[in-house]
Amino acid sequence: MTVTFVSSSATRDLDPDLPLLLAAARTNGVDAEITVWDDPAVDWNAYDAVVVRSCWDYVARRDEFLAWAASVPRLHNSAGVLHWNTDKVYLRELAAAGVPIIETRWDVGIGDDLGDHAEWVVKPTISAGSRDTARWNTREEAWAHSAELVASGRTSMTQPYIASVDDEGETAMLYFGGTFSHAIRKGALLEPGEGVVQDRDSRESITPRTPTAAQREVADAVLDVAQRITGSGLLYARIDLVTAADGSPLLIELELAEPSVFLPQSDGGADRFIAAMLAIAP
Numbered sequence: 001m002t003v004t005f006v007s008s009s010a011t012r013d014l015d016p017d018l019p020l021l022l023a024a025a026r027t028n029g030v031d032a033e034i035t036v037w038d039d040p041a042v043d044w045n046a047y048d049a050v051v052v053r054s055c056w057d058y059v060a061r062r063d064e065f066l067a068w069a070a071s072v073p074r075l076h077n078s079a080g081v082l083h084w085n086t087d088k089v090y091l092r093e094l095a096a097a098g099v100p101i102i103e104t105r106w107d108v109g110i111g112d113d114l115g116d117h118a119e120w121v122v123k124p125t126i127s128a129g130s131r132d133t134a135r136w137n138t139r140e141e142a143w144a145h146s147a148e149l150v151a152s153g154r155t156s157m158t159q160p161y162i163a164s165v166d167d168e169g170e171t172a173m174l175y176f177g178g179t180f181s182h183a184i185r186k187g188a189l190l191e192p193g194e195g196v197v198q199d200r201d202s203r204e205s206i207t208p209r210t211p212t213a214a215q216r217e218v219a220d221a222v223l224d225v226a227q228r229i230t231g232s233g234l235l236y237a238r239i240d241l242v243t244a245a246d247g248s249p250l251l252i253e254l255e256l257a258e259p260s261v262f263l264p265q266s267d268g269g270a271d272r273f274i275a276a277m278l279a280i281a282p
Contacts, residue, residue: 001281002031004047007054009036015054017270020263024270028278037068044072049281051076051235055258059128062086074281076235077256084230085256088125088157094251097225100218101251102159102242108146114139119161121190122146124154128258135161135190161190162250164243170252171209173219173239174261174269177276178227180216182266185209186240208265215241218249226254235276236261 005021012018012034025032035042037055044050050072058065066086069079077085084090095101103115106125114120122145123133132149136142142158149156170186187205211219219239227234238255263269 001029001048001278002046003049003051003277003281004033004035004042005051005053006035006037008038008057011054011056012036015260017261017263018053020270021053021273024274028271028274030274030278037065047074049074049076049277051277052082052258054260056128058086058258059126059131062126076277076280078230078232081230081232081234082257085254086126087155088127088253089155090229090254091157091251093229094222094225094254097229099222099225099251100244100248102162105158107150107156108143108158109150110143110147112143114142114158115160117160118163119192120158121161122149122156122158124149125157126154130189133190135192137192162242162244162252164245168243169205171211171215171241171249172262173211173215173241174266175219175223175234175237175239176261176269176273177235177279178223178233179272179276180219181269181272182262183209183211183215184262184265206262206265208267212249214247215249218251222251222254226256230256233280235280236273 003025005018007015018034022032055065066083069075069082091101091104119135119137120142121135122142127133134145146156146158165188169188172184172186174181185207218241222239223237234256238259238261240253241249242252244250
C-alpha cells in the first residue's frame, strides 16, 4: 500500500505528527511519504490513500484548497467533509442536532445583544490557529471587532469567554476511524485585553489528559452527529471541549480538516491512526 500525508510547503517541517505517522506507517508495511497539496508535480492517482494533515495555509486560499480536494481520489477526510468543516458555521447544524455548543451570535453589529457576560471572544468563521481572534471585556470592543470582520466580507462569530479555560484549559478528544484514541489538555491562548495577535503558537501548552465520562459522552455524540450530517466515515476527528459554569462539557470546535492530532502526547496514537487508515483504505 502507498500513502501520502499532505502538508503545505510552509508547515511540513513544523508538524510534529508527521515524523511519527511516517514511522508508524513504515513499521506496518506501508510505503509512506509527505507531499504538499499545491505541488503541481504530484500525481495524486499514484496513492492508495491521500491523507490531509497540516495544510495550514488553506485559510487564505480556501476556494483553491477545496478545488484541489475535489480533484483528488481516495482523499481522507473527504472533500465533502473538508468543505463542510472549514467554515465554522457548521456549528449551527450541530446545535440544531442537539450538540451542546457555546452560545454563539453571528455577524453582530454595533448595539446588538451580546448576552450578559463579562468577556467575549470574536473571530471569523474561516480561520485557523486563532488568527484574527481576540478576547474582549467590553461590548464596544466586541462589536467593533465583529463589525470589522463583516465589513471585510467575512462571517463573524461572537461567544462568551468560558472562564474555566484559564485554569482548566480545553480538552481535545482524538478519534481515529470513529474510535477514541486519546485526549490532551490545551492551555489558554487568549490573554485579556491583548487584542488581535496573529502568532500565539509559542505560548501553546499541550499535555496528556484523561477525559471524564461526561466528556466522552459528549464527544461520542458529536462524532455520531457529524458522521450523520456529512454522510461520511471519518479517518480522523478532533473534538475540542470546554467546561461550562455548571460543569457540563461544551463543544468549542470540531476539527475534521487539518487538525494537529497530538501524537507526541499520546501512547500508541500513531499506530492507532495507521490501523484506522488501513481499515478504510482499499
